[in-house]
Amino acid sequence: MRSDIYIHHYELVSRFGLNSRSDRTRHKGVLIKIGDGVGCIHPWRELGDPSLEELIEDLRKGRFFRPLVRSAIKCAMVDGRARSQGVSVFDKVEVPRSHATIVGGSERIEEAVAAGFEVVKMKAGRRVAEEVELLNAMHERYPNLRWRLDFNNVLDGGGIRAFIKSLNESLRVKIDFLEDPCEVNDRDWAGIRSLYGIPLAVDRKVEEARGQFTYAIAKPALDDITPLCARAMIEGWELVFTSYMDHPIGQCYAAWCSGKVEKRFYGLEDPVAGLMTHGLFEPDAFIERMGDPSPQWQSPGGTGFGFDDLLEDVKWEKLK
Amino acid sequence: MRSDIYIHHYELVSRFGLNSRSDRTRHKGVLIKIGDGVGCIHPWRELGDPSLEELIEDLRKGRFFRPLVRSAIKCAMVDGRARSQGVSVFDKVEVPRSHATIVGGSERIEEAVAAGFEVVKMKAGRRVAEEVELLNAMHERYPNLRWRLDFNNVLDGGGIRAFIKSLNESLRVKIDFLEDPCEVNDRDWAGIRSLYGIPLAVDRKVEEARGQFTYAIAKPALDDITPLCARAMIEGWELVFTSYMDHPIGQCYAAWCSGKVEKRFYGLEDPVAGLMTHGLFEPDAFIERMGDPSPQWQSPGGTGFGFDDLLEDVKWEKLK
Numbered sequence: 274m275r276s277d278i279y280i281h282h283y284e285l286v287s288r289f290g291l292n293s294r295s296d297r298t299r300h301k302g303v304l305i306k307i308g309d310g311v312g313c314i315h316p317w318r319e320l321g322d323p324s325l326e327e328l329i330e331d332l333r334k335g336r337f338f339r340p341l342v343r344s345a346i347k348c349a350m351v352d353g354r355a356r357s358q359g360v361s362v363f364d365k366v367e368v369p370r371s372h373a374t375i376v377g378g379s380e381r382i383e384e385a386v387a388a389g390f391e392v393v394k395m396k397a398g399r400r401v402a403e404e405v406e407l408l409n410a411m412h413e414r415y416p417n418l419r420w421r422l423d424f425n426n427v428l429d430g431g432g433i434r435a436f437i438k439s440l441n442e443s444l445r446v447k448i449d450f451l452e453d454p455c456e457v458n459d460r461d462w463a464g465i466r467s468l469y470g471i472p473l474a475v476d477r478k479v480e481e482a483r484g485q486f487t488y489a490i491a492k493p494a495l496d497d498i499t500p501l502c503a504r505a506m507i508e509g510w511e512l513v514f515t516s517y518m519d520h521p522i523g524q525c526y527a528a529w530c531s532g533k534v535e536k537r538f539y540g541l542e543d544p545v546a547g548l549m550t551h552g553l554f555e556p557d558a559f560i561e562r563m564g565d566p567s568p569q570w571q572s573p574g575g576t577g578f579g580f581d582d583l584l585e586d587v588k589w590e591k592l593k
Numbered sequence: 594m595r596s597d598i599y600i601h602h603y604e605l606v607s608r609f610g611l612n613s614r615s616d617r618t619r620h621k622g623v624l625i626k627i628g629d630g631v632g633c634i635h636p637w638r639e640l641g642d643p644s645l646e647e648l649i650e651d652l653r654k655g656r657f658f659r660p661l662v663r664s665a666i667k668c669a670m671v672d673g674r675a676r677s678q679g680v681s682v683f684d685k686v687e688v689p690r691s692h693a694t695i696v697g698g699s700e701r702i703e704e705a706v707a708a709g710f711e712v713v714k715m716k717a718g719r720r721v722a723e724e725v726e727l728l729n730a731m732h733e734r735y736p737n738l739r740w741r742l743d744f745n746n747v748l749d750g751g752g753i754r755a756f757i758k759s760l761n762e763s764l765r766v767k768i769d770f771l772e773d774p775c776e777v778n779d780r781d782w783a784g785i786r787s788l789y790g791i792p793l794a795v796d797r798k799v800e801e802a803r804g805q806f807t808y809a810i811a812k813p814a815l816d817d818i819t820p821l822c823a824r825a826m827i828e829g830w831e832l833v834f835t836s837y838m839d840h841p842i843g844q845c846y847a848a849w850c851s852g853k854v855e856k857r858f859y860g861l862e863d864p865v866a867g868l869m870t871h872g873l874f875e876p877d878a879f880i881e882r883m884g885d886p887s888p889q890w891q892s893p894g895g896t897g898f899g900f901d902d903l904l905e906d907v908k909w910e911k912l913k
Contacts, residue, residue, distance in 0.1 A: 275829040276860070307823060335828060336800075337820035346823045354858050480656075497817075500657035503627060503666045508655060509595040538674050540596070 278332060279306040279589035283313075283520060286555040289376040291518055292396060292425050295319040300554075302520055303329060305345050306589055310353020311578065312345035312526065315494070315519030320425075320477065333592050340495040348526040348578070356577035362525075366532035368570035369514065371549035372421055382411050382418075390568045391419060392449060392545050398424035398436070405439045412444040420444070421474070421547075423452040430461025437469050449544070450474040450488050457481045474513065479504075488513050488544065493530035494523055502539045515547035521559040524551055525578040528570050558583050598652060599626040599909035603633075603840060606875040609696040611838055612716060612745050615639040620874075622840055623649060625665050626909055630673020631898065632665035632846065635814070635839030640745075640797065653912050660815040668846040668898070676897035682845075686852035688890035689834065691869040692741055702731050702738075710888045711739060712769060712865050718744035718756070725759045732764040740764070741794070741867075743772040750781020757789050769864070770794040770808050777801045794833065799824075808833050808864070813850035814843055822859045835867030841879040844871055845898040848890050878903050 281304040290296035302315035302325065314329070316322035322341060331342045355362045372392035373385035385393055397404045411418065428436065433454040437445065452474040455461060458481065466485050467473060474488035489510045491501055494517035505512050514531030516524040528548045536543045545568075551559075552566035559580060562573050573579035601624040610616035622635035623645065634652070636642035642661060651662045675682045692712035693705035705713055717724045731738065748756065753774040757765065772794040775781060778801070786805050787793060794808035809830045811821055814837035825832050834851030836844040848868045856863045865888075872886035879900060882893050893899030 276826045278827060307827060335824050337817075337824060343817065343820055346820050350819050350823055350858075354855060357858060497657075497663065499670050500663055500666050503670055504655050504657060506596045507598060507627060535674060538670075538677060 276308045278592040280304065280329065280332070280592055281306075281587050281589050285520065285557075285560075287376070287553050288555070289553075291376060291553060292317070292319065292423075300518075301325055302523075304520060304522060304587065305332065305349055306584075307346075307349050308353045309356045309577070310349035310351070311522055311580075311584060312348035312352065313520040313523040314341050314345045315517055315523055316341055317517075329592070340497075343497070344494050344526070345523075348523070351526070351529070352522075352577035354577075356581075359576055361572060361574065361576055362529050362578055363532075363572035366529060368528045368532040368548065369543055369546040370568045371546050371570065372419075373566065373568075374518075374547060374550050374553060376553060378407060379411060382407075382415075385566075386415055386418060388565065388567050391417075392421060392568075393418060394421040394423060394452075394547060396425065397422040398427040398432070401428075401432070401436055405436065408444060409441050412441060412447065416443070416447075418447065420448045421450055421452060422448060423476075424454050425476075426453045426456045428455050430455050430459045433468065434461070437471065445469060445471060452476060452488075452490065453478070457483070457485070479510075484508060487511060490515055490547075491531070492517055493527040494519060498530055498534065502534055502541070505541060506539045511542050511544055513544055513547060516550045518550045518553060521551055521563050521573070522578055522580070524548065524563070525573065529578070532570075596628045598912040600624065600649065600652070600912055601626070601907050601909050605840065605877075605880075607696070607873050608875070609873075611696060611873060612637070612639065612743075620838075621645055622843075624840060624842060624907065625652065625669055626904075627666075627669050628673045629676045629897070630669035630671070631842055631900075631904060632668035632672065633840040633843040634661050634665045635837055635843055636661055637837075649912070660817075663817070664814050664846070665843075668843070671846070671849070672842075672897035674897075676901075679896055681892060681894065681896055682849050682898055683852075683892035686849060688848045688852040688868065689863055689866040690888045691866045691890065693886065693888070694838075694867060694870050694873060696873060698727060699731060702727075702735075705886075706735055706738060708885065708887050711737075712741060712888075713738060714741040714743060714772075714867060716745065717742040718747040718752070721748075721752070721756055725756065728764060729761050732761060732767060736763070736767075738767065740768045741770055741772060742768060743796075744774050745796075746773045746776045748775050750775050750779045753788065754781070757791065765789060765791060772796060772808075772810065773798070777803070777805070799830075804828060807831060810835055810867075811851070812837055813847040814839060818850055818854060822854055822861070825861060826859045831862050831864055833864055833867060836870045838870045838873060841871055841883050841893070842898055842900070844868065844883070845893065849898070852890075 285300045287298045372394045373390035375381045375395045448471045450472045472487035475482040475486040476490040491512040491514045516527040549566045551563045575581040605620045607618045657666045692714045693710035695701045768791045770792045792807035795802040795806040796810040811832040811834045836847040869886045871880045871883045895901040
């Protein structure tokens with residue numbers, strides 16, 4: 274008995290550009306459905322992903338090898354299995370706390386602090402003077418708040434040094450890490466694992482980064498999690514699990530993966546994660562179901578990855 | 594805290610060549626160890642795998658992407674986790690029954706029947722006249738015995754038709770499938786899913802085979818199992834789980850994977866598997882621990898994938 278693949282095109286709308294490489298605010302992806310199992314494919318072209326059309330074509334042809342397709346399939350299988358058993362995937366799964374992912378200025382940071390976040394992750398590097406001013410001011414107001422700065426490689430080695438130097442020293446010790454501070458082929462990259470005592474994190478280019486970092490960003494939307502954890506165990510990396518700024522279904526999948534990983538076995542310290550990203554988008558029914566962003570993960574309830582009633586109303590298109 | 598990778602070179606010795614493409618009887622591979630977790634890498638060059646040296650180099654460099662390396666890593670992680678908990682991976686896992694994998698003549702088939710096997714898998718296509726004679730004679734002696742014939746694509750379309758025609762008709766209905774009967778770019782390939790009523794199976798070339806088969810061979814040593822099962826669910830394939838004719842550790846990993854797959858969810862029929870291959874090799878301590886080949890899987894006992902005491906005596910070499 275064959276199962277068909279169904280897809281549903283969706284669009285998420287953000288109030289700001291969501292990475293340092295683009296000001297795009299409309300973000301297209303597809304939900305996929307196989308049997309009762311649902312997943313999502315949400316490429317970021319500006320970060321090197323294939324186009325949505327190419328990925329849908331892979332799906333149509335049964336080519337489940339490329340990371341975004343493979344993860345969507347795995348998500349759908351986990352989801353479908355749990356739905357068929359009438360259980361939530363989050364039963365007995367402990368999802369780590371998250372930082373606030375902030376795009377925008379002081380108002381968003383104030384909201385995050387009010388919501389209980391202890392760590393704020395901010396994109397940086399495109400408007401250096403503004404960002405430095407904001408950081409220094411916010412640190413003065415919230416001296417215990419911790420920071421993660423994601424540069425998406427937009428600065429060069431000199432630029433990143435200048436950036437850090439212009440931050441107050443008491444703020445520097447409150448920075449968990451600098452993510453993708455500059456291109457890993459920058460001559461300033463070799464030999465550093467930290468910059469003025471601040472650890473480095475690497476997102477997409479762990480291969481090229483030659484171990485010059487403390488934190489690797491683990492993205493269940495892309496990564497084959499077991500080999501990645503094995504790698505972390507061998508190389509001594511810490512893993513920061515993050516969602517892909519994708520559909521709430523994908524956000525739930527990332528949270529679930531991060532909760533399922535047996536960190537003690539891999540010797541991982543389980544740092545604060547980045548699983549709380551739905552607040553970056555204009556609300557829709559799925560996003561509202563996720564509740565107000567807060568550091569502690571909240572299951573959307575229902576079976577599988579949840580949203581049972583909302584998924585019933587989705588208009589599905591048969592893929593072949 | 595970093596974990597090191599250790600390897601141990603081993604050699605398995607078979608009494609005959611083990612596929613229709615080679616008469617090689619010495620088969621080299623490596624056990625790998627990360628923490629307490631063990632896996633194996635066992636390439637078959639004649640079937641298109643990279644060399645053992647290339648795969649070890651991948652391992653050394655932390656490149657865990659190629660199928661044989663990725664599977665060895667996954668095996669080691671499953672194994673290590675279970676060992677750290679002091680439990681066998683086979684607790685509560687139901688491994689399907691297996692066919693006998695036969696290389697050689699009537700004597701081996703008699704042994705298999707005596708051991709209780711109901712299905713025999715035989716390499717075929719290289720000595721057609723001999724093989725046809727053997728099959729007809731064995732069918733006369735054991736009329737209920739079922740057969741799986743693996744041609745490793747050595748015949749062309751005409752050759753495979755001639756082969757089947759020369760088998761007694763009462764034998765033909767006792768053949769479960771013809772595996773890789775000819776190259777999938779053979780002009781006789783298009784449009785068939787069975788040959789004289791006998792279903793076809795495809796091992797390595799499922800992409801190229803354009804759905805012209807009923808059974809896909811699932812090899813946990815190579816395959817990413819969840820996407821493969823999803824594919825089977827969508828395409829209506831049945832999966833025959835088989836070991837990779839590799840070290841008993843790899844054989845155990847394949848058996849465990851086949852037992853863990855939730856066949857009912859994927860709509861899989863769970864045909865007889867091919868997990869019993871250690872009898873093809875000259876005995877050593879690991880192979881002896883697997884017991885006499887029999888259709889029913891037997892756990893080697895111990896923790897993880899077993900062999901606790903034997904692994905203590907292995908001479909490990911630190912990889913980096």
